[in-house]
Amino acid sequence: MTVATRLANAGDLASLRQKILAGRKSTKIAISVCAGTGCRAQGSMELFEEFQRELQEQNLTDVEVRATGCHGFCEQGPLVVIFPRKIFYRGVKVKDVPRIVEKTIRNNEVVDSLLFKDPATKKKCLLENEVPFYAKQQRIVFRNNGKIDPTQIDDYIAADGYAALAKVLTKMSAEQVIEQVSQAGLRGRGGGGFPTGRKWDICRAQPGDEKYVICNGDEGDPGAFMDRSIMEGDPNSVLEGMTIGAYAIGASRAYIYVRAEYPLAVTNLSIALEQSRSLGLLGENILGSDFSFDVEIVRGAGAFVCGEETALIASVQGDIGSPQQRPPYPAQAGLWGKPTNINNVETWANVPVIIDKGSKWFAGMGTEHSKGTKVFSLVGKVLNTGLVEVPMGTTLREIVYDIGGGIPKKRKFKAVQTGGPSGGCIPESLLDLPVDFEKLTEAGGMMGSGGLIVMDERTCMVDVAKYFLAFLVDESCGKCSPCREGVMQMHSILCRIVQGEGREGDIELLEQLAAYVKESSLCQLGGTAPNPVLSTLRHFRNEYEAHIKDKKCPAGVCTALVEFEVDEELCKGCGLCMRDCPTEAVIGEKKQPHKIDVELCIKCGVCYEDCPFDAVIAK
Amino acid sequence: MSEEKQNQSEKSQWQPRIVAFLCNWCSYAGADLAGMSRRGYPAAIKVIRVPCSGKVDPMFVLKSFERGADMVLVSGCHPGDCHYTSGNYHARRKLLAFRELLDFFGIDQRRFKISWVSAAEGAKWSSLVKEITAEAQALGPFKTFATMLQGEPS
């Protein structure tokens, strides 16, 4: 980290960049260990220290070890990529370190066992971009993730960091910046998809000189974690994006609202703030210009509703997160009643690239109305789970099968849920749907923050609907009657249905309540809460009728409606289910087909889920 | 001793001469009320009407004693009730100070009375006159000035 000397102008920045690049020979070997939360949970920090110790012992001092941000393929973690060739090792354990150093670092040979084996072609992939998970991706927002050390601003500057800011401050007026973003067709990545350029313009046009910019890092959607990786892996891109946005809008103060569950994001962002302030890229007269701007981190405390803009503002103002009726919109009267512009983390991260590479380049990607790329978090019943950044227009099939590697245990694909609790599910018939704001909404889903939850035949759609309603009952702020009372009543109806007490007319009542809550709620949490129910009803009405009329759960999830039995032919007698069964309801000898004692069985479903041979069937 | 007894008998049917300066708005009206309500009192008192008790000049008192008054009474409105707002306050301060000087003139201070009688206190006026007349009788005739005038030491 060079001595922190304050950059007086854009020229200083450019010369600093030259100095850093000069110090780094492109041919130099660098070991990049993924230090995102996912990989750390699998011990990547111990791995990082082991590499350092090993290199120290073998005094290979010119080899650099770098703890980088999240590579995206968390399921295969801990991930190690060896530069400059970008050899991709997955599932690396501490014990593998000596072998890697010996073979790959010293002798440029490949450790075969650590390579990723493509389940479809059974072929081993050497380089990162050969891995199918990454092949189809186009990493714009994740351009630096996995390459730079988020705690070193030099890395970011080396990767053309702050070049866009310098260009804006020296050559562009606020109107030009907004025009660039509008032409690029950038739309809000938080879920609404509101054109960012227009949003900035409205806020800019408001009278008054005290304006605020906020980065919405609440990411309350369960199943979405792209904002986390960006904040942990490339915090400076968010800061640069916000500074450019503030310059365009004329704001002098900004806040990044980070949810409580992301401590690492808070740490990395704080470091990035300190470093950019010391370099004069933040604070008074940035890069010698007359534009002063500073950013503070504000922590959330566990409330999904705080993703809604006015609830977020209430939370920042130190109150409970209950949304306000709009208008006035935050752009007109937001934080402390002043005009405030709120954008999602991913939206801010796109801004520097647009300015750097120009709006035409950005508009070149994506569909007619949805430009650029979108990061999806591909999770659930899919082989390769992780963060996938693909251009708008990529079809769901490509994402789930080509990138996701299809459904594990060769189970059948049933549906993919997009947009979290505000979104909906998309059945197999619509798998070839190109992914963009309009198409997803037509299909009953929603772009949302980008969560793609893959469900297989063993997922009960009624249970999924109940799960989302349970989530919304818990996360509703309780301020307006439709959401507080309506969602709770819908949830209690679904509880009755899954208990087998569903009655004629329940579906009609559900639809009536859903329409009412969607139409009369105060904020978008209530406004979109019925979507999961409505979309599951639209595509899987038969399952509802099965639960109500036949008192059966086709997917075998709703325990009250199902009996578990061992299929004699399939059961290999491996004893896995017997070991895990909490009430010892499974009896049988090794290698002999086991049996389930119906009285003892509390239908916890552990055996049904874990049996490698799908021998447990639900009747 | 006999002289004293003589004084005694002389005193019994002797009528003191009391001069009363009454303020027109309160005490004079009080005296009228006493009359209207037929509240009798000894005739020793002779009333001279003044606009306000504040108008009573200490010289009037001295002149009265000099001209044969055995007792002098100045009566005005109750403090706060004066028709001229502060007239009785001036009277009170001035005459109380003046009373201290009476010793130098050889006049017994008890021969100089100050009182506040409002227009509604007919009864109080009548009892006041009875009281001071009795006191005047007790004090006996006021001879000091008379003897001085005739050159004899008292």
Next chain:
Amino acid sequence: MTEETIKLTIDNQEVEAEAGQTILDAAKTLGIEIPTLCYHPAVPSAGACRICVVEITAGARGALVPACAYPVQEGLGIQSNSERVRQSRKMTLQLLLARSPGAKIIREMAKEYGCEELRLERKDDDCIMCGLCVRVCQQIIGTAAVCFAGRGPDREVSTPYKLLSDVCIGCGACAFVCPTEAIDPAEFCSNPLEKIANEFNCGLDNRTPVHIPFPQAVPNKPVIDRENCIRFQTGGCGACQSVCPAEAIDYDMEDKTVQEDVGAIIVATGYKLFDTEVFEEYGYGRYPDVVTSLEFERMVSASGPTDGQLYRPSDGKEPKTIVFLQCIGSRREKGGVPYCSKICCMYTAKHTILYKHKVHDGQAFVFYMDVRSGGKNYEQFVRRVLTEKMATYLRGRVSKVFPRNGQLVVRGADTLSGGQVEITADMVVLAPAIQPSPGVQDLAQKLRIGYDQHGFLLEAHPKLRPVETNTAGVFLAGACHSPQDIPDCVAQASAAASKALGLVSHKQLTREPTIGVVNELSCNGCFECENVCAYGAIEHKELRDREGDLTATLAHINEGLCQGCGACAVTCRSKSIEVQGYRDDQMFAAINAISR
């Protein structure tokens, strides 16, 4: 400044509204009724209950929006009662009915919108979570004693840790704004709650700090009682200022003094009743059913606190036996006033008649000393009470009133039958003595007029000049002179008016010449006289020689102001001031003549 007006249409009727107003405000001006639950004019709107949703049909994205919170916009088209709106309101009421079946307003609204039984989960919580109480306490009163705790369906209104609040000032605003009476501040306020007694109704009912004394008040403009007003005590609230359509409330208003130049003054300051609490024996103040005649009057009055319904303050029942006690404090040497208050016998007779009208089967008793009914048709009036047996008159004083199992025992003498008598009554009415209204002594001193030991103002002459005072130009009327009934008051008022007119009808007024004159030869300009003159009548007169040079400054008396009190004459050391008619030589001449 011209407020730029915003035009919109509601139910196809054009209306103009000011910026910052809501659809509800605009609808009100058109007389269109929109139901509300979580709305209160003095509390910021939240749009929480959603009962006031209306449909936007033009000028913005078609949607259901809450009328109470949605601002008016140019060209907005609103339907306040479309089918879509009615459906939404009906469902809102279904849900609220399931939550709060006990709330009266929800049941009524549900009936109005034809809600039927829906297969919903039932709860029994009167609070419909509208948030008015929390908003009023936090944003308006500023105390923030209650808050929302928890979220989602189990969100509740409570004080921190559900403990007694240590900030609650007991103002009761939360209970007032609550649409379903679900909150009672008595449960969490650390001090007992106490109403503000309405003085006009003798404390029988209560009022708010900003109030008019009675509906027909003239001028019909309220006053703010700063002692009980939250704005003046804690700096919070300000609700009246926010709801006042005429922006007439001004908290910074100060007392201001104006000067009135007048020729004559008529004092008509009226009376007050004797404080009967001092008489232990009657138990006023201790037993709630012992009331004063004025309190009785307010109870039977149609515009009174009970709209004319007579009831016992203790248990609200109708008093079947009632006892009137006369001369409470009047005609009493020790502890009371010696004079007769003149009007009590008459109004007590009236009270027995009023009582008969209210309680036909009721029984009234009157303990009296002498019925004073001297006015015109007065005796016939009292005679009617006796002949038509409206009340039983017992001649005698009452020695004691004490409670016995819920009723009051009145023990007194009946001198006509010569025996003791004891009556168990439901209510006792005292006829307190009349006294001049409080503070009349200070006024009298300011006006320099006399008053007697009871505080009644002193007339110049009881018989010949009853409405004049010793101070010329000041006249009396009504009970400030002595206890009087209305006919006397009116007569005396007209008399005083004519006296005053007699004075002011002339442009000029002749005045006694008995004023001071300065002898300019002997005055040496020490101006001691100026210090003692109560009327500022001493002026500085400059004497100049022919060249205009100032030779001397002497005292000069302003003829208009001097009242002739003589204070200056006595103070003047050089005896340069004489009061005409009371010159020293005249006084000494009189003094010299005191003895033969």
Next chain:
Amino acid sequence: MARMGVFICWCGANIAETVDCEAVASYAGALPGVTIARSYKYMCSDPGQRLITDAIQEHKLSGVVVASCSPRMHEPTFRMAAASVGLNPYMLEMANIREHCSWVHTNRREATEKAKDLVRILVEKVKRNQPLQEIEVPVTQRVMVIGAGIAGIQAALDVAAAGYEVALVERQPSIGGHMAMLDETFPTLDCSQCILTPRMVEIMQSKNITLHSYSEVEQVDGYVGNFKVKVRHKARSIDMSKCTGCGDCWKYCLARNKISEPSGPAAPEESPAEVAEKVDTLLEKYTDRAGMVIGLLQDVQNEFNYLPQDTLVYLSVKSKIPLSRLYAVARFYNGFSLEPRGKYIIRVCLGTACHLRGGGRIADAVVRELGIEHGETTADKLFTLERVNCLGTCALAPVITVNDKYHGKMTVGKMMKVLEECAREKPEQVGVEEAQIV
């Protein structure tokens, strides 16, 4: 040389019964300067007065003393009589031999002697009287009425009807006095309001009457005809010119009860020292109030592992943030706990991905194992089970965390192992692990 006339009045018998009027008259006649002295039965009657006027003309009298009743009664009468024949009225004075003499003395001799003295004194005074002319003073042709009960109202209306301006001063906010409180009035039983309110309205409508309601007389200067009265308008806090009396203010006034002095929160000094010290240091960190409340609560929870009540009370007092706001925020956000928490905080992620991969089963297993529900702490204060909606590591679903340590790809079996490990570790050996990640 003075030419005095003395006239003694018998006043019927009022004076004559105890004063020998003839003797007084003859005595007066002998006084130096007295030209004529007569007595008569009724001096104030017409013949009595003619007696005086004739004597004045006949003897060209320069001064007159009339010994009869109090001057306060008939001085104006006799003076007018004297003036009618050219004698300056101030050359005539009265000696009060009735109220001050005959009515209060019984002894005829004493009373007569006293009458003589009173006459003599006054004669000597009047000899020195000088003729005086009356002073003309301008009159302000306006009337003030103080008090607007039925009497004040009637007087004001009468004066106004005569065309003169009235300043009506009333101490109460409204005129009407006690009569407005009455129901019906004796003897006619007509309704008090019905006969009073028209008069009250008349007061408002009369253009001659200026009403000073809710006002008091502060100071009165001047004298008859020229009073200057300072009237204090007590502040109503209502601008009378704007107010239309619509009633919205008292209809919506929020102070429905007398407001009482609250006990107030515990004084800062009462909180335990270390709480105070810790909170003070935390408070200094926050310069920008944005995000301060949640930030402070996070810091307090990190210090004490939960939000103790006394700490919040102390924090509320020092930071001036209402305790109800701190409590509401603590109860609203999942991240805060008002109850003491266990050494190990188990968070089971119930995000969608984890739910699909069995997160719910793991949560149920923990509930069964530890016997506590979500949000509760085991009796031995070792474990607290918290539910969280998505920890942001969905790729490793199902995920649980123990304090800050993440455990991915959990199964019910692995979960049981984790619980045993924690239970086995000696409590004292393992401090609260600081964030494993940093």
